[in-house]
Amino acid sequence: MIPHWAIFTDNSTPVAPLVDRLLNGPLPEGFESLEGKSGALFSISEILRWMEEELRHDLKVLTRDREQSLQSMSSGERKKALFAYILEQEPDYLILDNPFDNLDRSFREELRKKIAGLSSEVSVIQILSRRSDLLPFIDKHFFWKGENLIGMRKHGTSGETAQEMEPFPEALPPPPDTITYADQYLVELRDVSVSFLDKKVLHQISWKIAPGDFWELRGPNGSGKTTLLSLITGDSPKAFGQEIYLFGHRKGSGESVWDIKQHIGYITPALTDRFRGYHTLEQMLISGLVDSIGLYTLPTEKQRELAGSWLKVLGLQDRKDTYFHDLSKGQQRLIMCARAMIKHPLLLILDEPTADLDDHSARLVVHLVNKLGRESHSAVLFVSHNEEPGLNPGAVFQLKPTEKGSEGIILT
Numbered sequence: 001m002i003p004h005w006a007i008f009t010d011n012s013t014p015v016a017p018l019v020d021r022l023l024n025g026p027l028p029e030g031f032e033s034l035e036g037k038s039g040a041l042f043s044i045s046e047i048l049r050w051m052e053e054e055l056r057h058d059l060k061v062l063t064r065d066r067e068q069s070l071q072s073m074s075s076g077e078r079k080k081a082l083f084a085y086i087l088e089q090e091p092d093y094l095i096l097d098n099p100f101d102n103l104d105r106s107f108r109e110e111l112r113k114k115i116a117g118l119s120s121e122v123s124v125i126q127i128l129s130r131r132s133d134l135l136p137f138i139d140k141h142f143f144w145k146g147e148n149l150i151g152m153r154k155h156g157t158s159g160e161t162a163q164e165m166e167p168f169p170e171a172l173p174p175p176p177d178t179i180t181y182a183d184q185y186l187v188e189l190r191d192v193s194v195s196f197l198d199k200k201v202l203h204q205i206s207w208k209i210a211p212g213d214f215w216e217l218r219g220p221n222g223s224g225k226t227t228l229l230s231l232i233t234g235d236s237p238k239a240f241g242q243e244i245y246l247f248g249h250r251k252g253s254g255e256s257v258w259d260i261k262q263h264i265g266y267i268t269p270a271l272t273d274r275f276r277g278y279h280t281l282e283q284m285l286i287s288g289l290v291d292s293i294g295l296y297t298l299p300t301e302k303q304r305e306l307a308g309s310w311l312k313v314l315g316l317q318d319r320k321d322t323y324f325h326d327l328s329k330g331q332q333r334l335i336m337c338a339r340a341m342i343k344h345p346l347l348l349i350l351d352e353p354t355a356d357l358d359d360h361s362a363r364l365v366v367h368l369v370n371k372l373g374r375e376s377h378s379a380v381l382f383v384s385h386n387e388e389p390g391l392n393p394g395a396v397f398q399l400k401p402t403e404k405g406s407e408g409i410i411l412t
């Protein structure tokens with residue numbers, strides 16, 4: 001019988017040392033049967049490593065048979081390319097680090113089937129932070145905590161159902177400045193279509209976002225969510241010549257990217273990686289007021305008070321001098337949400353804010369986003385692949401792929 005293992009993690013212990021031991025030894029207790037065998041890693045960190053290779057050394061490995069670079073692929077397409085490459089290497093065992101993150105429902109199912117098919121020949125080690133992701137054929141279960149592997153009895157696969165108390169009972173702090181916005185809409189796209197060479201991505205998208213709206217943008221891998229967002233944030237050259245109105249100006253009428261960006265709060269999980277140095281929680285929040293990565297000026301008393309009120313909302317009021325990097329991944333994500341929100345931007349964009357979080361941390365982020373939607377005048381745009389349990393958007397903008405590119409459907 002080929003052995004398989006599941007290793008549960010929460011967001012408090014980094015998994016890199018565990019992966020290193022599984023690949024390069026010394027093997028943890030219970031994994032001795034892998035001695036002398038070749039392993040392969042399927043993870044976001046591997047994708048980033050290959051992207052770096054492509055960018056720095058012009059080395060196309062995962063995409064050697066295609067025109068398109070890894071950089072320009074959607075996150076789902078990159079995962080498909082890595083998985084295909086790994087299979088070509090014919091490893092004896094596969095380490096799957098949260099394999100289903102960033103994948104839509106149909107690719108998840110496809111990947112589940114592929115892994116189940118392989119499991120009669122290849123050992124699988126699944127590292128997972130969401131219980132519902134557990135592969136059903138795995139019967140050895142461990143928990144990775146404080147750099148120790150702790151054996152577990154078989155874990156249930158269902159998500160938590162217990163009703164939680166409101167985790168953030170404090171009211172949201174007010175905006176630092178009075179917000180005045182006279183137009184009816186913040187964003188208006190009229191019949192916008194986008195293609196890359198012969199690939200049709202968006203087809204006749206019309207969408208209006210008004211102040212205070214709470215939207216979820218949903219769509220399968222490759223349907224054009226990131227492309228659509230880049231039109232709204234002013235980052236896409238594809239906006240040229242299209243009928244797009246952003247914060248009261250027609251796109252292309254002389255506004256700068258800065259004019260657009262000053263109205264937008266934005267978070268994506270990758271943003272956390274840009275905060276490399278030592279930043280305290282107070283500095284992190286204040287840097288959201290001055291739009292900088294890190295804080296290079298002395299904060300005013302008023303800014304410190306405001307940061308303190310946000311920390312109180314998150315229940316971290318005693319940790320203003322703690323370093324951001326000493327927080328768990330889940331707490332870091334909450335701080336990033338608060339940092340994006342502290343100015344009460346006209347539009348808050350949260351791009352997959354629950355990706356690679358454990359069940360508990362994901363629920364806290366959803367609670368916080370619901371609160372922002374409820375208690376502020378900011379419009380909130382939450383981007384996801386699938387329905388996020390517990391999220392309460394006012395409406396969903398669903399991208400539906402067709403041969404002409406994705407069409408937008410509004411679900412209320």
Ligand SMILES: Nc1ncnc2c1ncn2[C@@H]1O[C@H](COP(=O)(O)OP(=O)(O)OP(=O)(O)O)[C@@H](O)[C@H]1O
Binds near residue numbers: 072073219223225
């Ligand atoms: N610069 C580019 N050149 C060529 N193709 C591109 C470029 N940018 C995006 N694409 C393609 O456009 C399509 C939509 O990509 P996009 O990243 O917007 O999808 P997505 O919905 O965000 O996907 P995912 O959920 O997988 O991240 C993909 O097929 C992608 O390969």
